[in-house]
Structures are given as C-alpha cells and as structure tokens.
Amino acid sequence: MAMTPEEPRMRRVAIVGAGPSGLYAAGQLATQTDVEVAVDIYDRLPTPFGLLRYGVAPDHESVKSVAKTLAAAFDSPHVRYFGLVEVGTQVRPAQLLECYDAVIYAYGSENDRKLGIPGETELDGSRSAREFVSWYSGHPDAHAQDLDTVRNAVVVGVGNVAVDVTRILLKDPEELSVTDMPESVLAELRRTHVENVWLVGRRGPENASFTNKELRELLELDGVDTELVGADLTAIDVDLLDRKARSNVESIAAAIAEPKQGKRHLHLVFNHRPVAIKGVEGVTGVEFESNLDGSRFEVPADLVLRSIGYFGNPLPGVPFADGRIPNLEGRVTEEDGSSRPGEYVTGWIKRGPSGLIVGTARILPKPWRIWSQICSRCRSGSWLTRRNCWLSAASRRVRWPTGVASMRPRSRAAICVVASAPRSRPGTTCWIWSLPNRKKPSAESTIQEHDQLSI
Numbered sequence: 001m002a003m004t005p006e007e008p009r010m011r012r013v014a015i016v017g018a019g020p021s022g023l024y025a026a027g028q029l030a031t032q033t034d035v036e037v038a039v040d041i042y043d044r045l046p047t048p049f050g051l052l053r054y055g056v057a058p059d060h061e062s063v064k065s066v067a068k069t070l071a072a073a074f075d076s077p078h079v080r081y082f083g084l085v086e087v088g089t090q091v092r093p094a095q096l097l098e099c100y101d102a103v104i105y106a107y108g109s110e111n112d113r114k115l116g117i118p119g120e121t122e123l124d125g126s127r128s129a130r131e132f133v134s135w136y137s138g139h140p141d142a143h144a145q146d147l148d149t150v151r152n153a154v155v156v157g158v159g160n161v162a163v164d165v166t167r168i169l170l171k172d173p174e175e176l177s178v179t180d181m182p183e184s185v186l187a188e189l190r191r192t193h194v195e196n197v198w199l200v201g202r203r204g205p206e207n208a209s210f211t212n213k214e215l216r217e218l219l220e221l222d223g224v225d226t227e228l229v230g231a232d233l234t235a236i237d238v239d240l241l242d243r244k245a246r247s248n249v250e251s252i253a254a255a256i257a258e259p260k261q262g263k264r265h266l267h268l269v270f271n272h273r274p275v276a277i278k279g280v281e282g283v284t285g286v287e288f289e290s291n292l293d294g295s296r297f298e299v300p301a302d303l304v305l306r307s308i309g310y311f312g313n314p315l316p317g318v319p320f321a322d323g324r325i326p327n328l329e330g331r332v333t334e335e336d337g338s339s340r341p342g343e344y345v346t347g348w349i350k351r352g353p354s355g356l357i358v359g360t361a362r363i364l365p366k367p368w369r370i371w372s373q374i375c376s377r378c379r380s381g382s383w384l385t386r387r388n389c390w391l392s393a394a395s396r397r398v399r400w401p402t403g404v405a406s407m408r409p410r411s412r413a414a415i416c417v418v419a420s421a422p423r424s425r426p427g428t429t430c431w432i433w434s435l436p437n438r439k440k441p442s443a444e445s446t447i448q449e450h451d452q453l454s455i
C-alpha cells in the first residue's frame, strides 16, 4: 500500500563505519525520543570500534574502556551491526541512499601520508606507523613484522601516534603482556633487540603535537635514557608558550637533567627533517637535514616508521577533498556549497585525522544538530518520497555481498562477530569477543538460523 506523508513509520538510518564516531552517532539516534529510528551500522571489519580497537595502544586500557560506553548503542533493539561489508566496493553509497532515509559517513581515515623522499617506498623496513600500529593491535589486514634484526629505529613525526609506536618499541614486552596485545605480537617484541629509537620532528619541541601525558609516559620508561638533539631548551621562553607546549618543554628538560642509566636510548631530534632513507634492499640508515642551518647528519637504522598523519579515502559518488568529506556542520556538501539531502558525515572523515576520542564526543553540539535535523525531517514527512526499502526487500535489487550475516549482540557484554561472507551459513563458527576485559576471542558460537537475515 502506498504510504502517505502523514503515516508514521520508523525511519531508517545507515551509518558507514563502526568506529567511535559511528557508534556515538548510533547511540545518539537510538536514545533520542522525538521519532522512531532504526539504525544499521556497516563496517568493513568483522568487529566494531574502529581505531579504538585497532589504533589506541594496548597499554592504554583506560582509553579502551570507552568501548563499554560506545557499545551501549547496541542495547537498543533498533540498532544492528553488519560486519564485513565494505561500502564503496560491496555496496555503493548510492544504493544505501535508495534504501535509507539518511546515510551517515563515519568511516575514518585509513590511508597515510608520504614523505616523498628517496628510499621511502622501495626499501624493506620503511613503512608507515599505521601499518605498525595495525600489526600490534591485531588488525585483520595487518602483515606480520619481522623485528628480530632491528637494533636502530627512526620514527618520523612528533604526534601521539609517533610516541605510541616509539613506546611500544622501547617498552619491556613483559609490561605489555598484561594487555590484550596478540600473543604473536608479544612473541615478536620479545625477540627484538632495539637499542636506539630516533624520534624526529621538523620543528622545535615547543611545536610538537604530542600531548604531555603521552610524552611523560615515554620519558619515564624503565631502562630507557633520553638524549636531546637539534634543540636548545634554554633558548625557549616558556612563559610565552601555551600550557601544553610549556609542559612538554619542561618534561624534556627534566628528563635530560636527570639522565637514567638505560640499555635502550631515546633520541629526541627536533628541527630536522629526513631527506633520504638509505639502503640497498633493506633500510640501513636515514639522513637528516637541519631546518635551522641546513647541516646534515646520518643515523644507522633498520626500521623507519613514518608517522606524519593519516588520510581519508574517497567513496564513489561522495564528494571528497583534501582527505575529507566536505560538509557544512556535518551535512555533506557539493563543490558549490549546496548540501546533499540525506547525507551526513562525522568523526575523522569529517574533521580530518586528528583529535582524541573525547574530542569527537565534545563536538556533540554539531552532530546533535544533525540528529535533530534527521528527526525533524522525519517528523515533517519530507523524506517519505524516499523508498522505504528495508534490507530484506532491498536485497532483491541491491547486490549484497554473498552470505553477509548480521547478529545482534545479545548484551553489552558480548559483541558477536559475523562470520566471513562465503562461510556465513547456519552452523558456521564465529568468535565472540567479550567486552569487559577485551581479551582475545574467548568463546565460540555458531550462527543460528534465526541470526541470519533472509538475503
């Protein structure tokens, strides 16, 4: 029967990406009471939580615990999770737009920037910090890392991600064994003999973007001494600095004033940029140039991790510029600035790849306006011209990936993972991650007949 604008019906919203921003959006939609909304969250990975699971360092348990709050979205009977669905390849955004009243892009920034220097892409041992982070976080796409021969490492960049990878390289693996770091990663870290890590920034310590908490955690590592290269702290007037910059400069000053006897060495290099990664097949060294006087020096290196920023990927048919989706307060906009009906964006793909999870939460007023817009447009019935195709109906027209299954988490304590596409038949084994301690897959379950969508 044809639907009239007055006829109330549940609105359907698709969210692309189940990272913190997607789950936060889902939670906001699920808990508002203005209008009934059903939310489907799509993620290319089997599990939700994005970088909270596969980016935030395993030894930052308190940050990871945000997962419990975000998972509250799944308490709603109107929120469903579809893992292993990559929007853009398996399902096109245009198809989602046909099937849902609104689509919210929350797929983060999964690419990385390049330095553009010789040796960067061709030498074994030169890689992005993102790849390294994915590896130690157990990301399904990650390649194994062979660190056995690494004595000297260079980390390019002075943000929190650079500090994270440096800490993981220098920290005693036994201290990491209490985290949820995969066993294979711990085993590899136990095999390492890292003696030196050069953490290199192109500007001075007062301009580094790492936060003071992260920096102090690094400077306070047991058995690691710190050397400062390329910067004169006495020449910096700390009274002119903001709080973060001042505490960073003071923390570095304190660390070098009281040298530790360590077997491993952290070299903080400022005002320098790498100009070449040296080697024949594998990395053997890195040459740096001073941004102050142009002088150069080289350090030996077996591993180079570039940590100069993440970068977003475009989705077919969705506006994209400078690694982000252009928007006006979260509404996706065309090149001419006009907004695209029904399309919204949040998280890193909206603001660019910087900022803590809390920062994402703090941008609440703007996303909240989006949710109110969605809801008020729903109330006014202005979207009722859109086809109300619920997934099972849509599946006949849309080419869903074969065998995609959905399981509703039965409680906040467990996030059920869908089985991979070709194997997701009744009886297929799937893993259940337990949320409270987020240890490795702790139980197995089988997909039951009723857990599957009729697709």
Ligand SMILES: Cc1cc2nc3c(=O)[nH]c(=O)nc-3n(C[C@H](O)[C@H](O)[C@H](O)COP(=O)(O)OP(=O)(O)OC[C@H]3O[C@@H](n4cnc5c(N)ncnc54)[C@H](O)[C@@H]3O)c2cc1C
Pocket: 016, 017, 018, 019, 020, 021, 022, 042, 043, 044, 045, 048, 049, 050, 051, 052, 055, 056, 057, 060, 063, 085, 086, 087, 088, 106, 107, 108, 109, 110, 133, 160, 161, 164, 346, 347, 348, 349, 354, 355, 356, 357, 358, 360
């Ligand atoms: C190494 C690292 C360490 C960090 N540490 C901290 C920290 O200690 N504390 C802190 O507060 N913040 C930290 N952050 C920042 C925090 O992770 C981000 O602020 C936050 O994750 C951004 O959330 P998001 O939802 O926008 O993106 P993401 O977390 O990246 O989530 C995006 C989701 O979209 C999915 N996706 C991508 N493409 C597609 C597609 N085509 N189709 C379907 N799904 C797709 C991805 O699988 C992912 O699940 C860290 C970031 C990094 C990189």
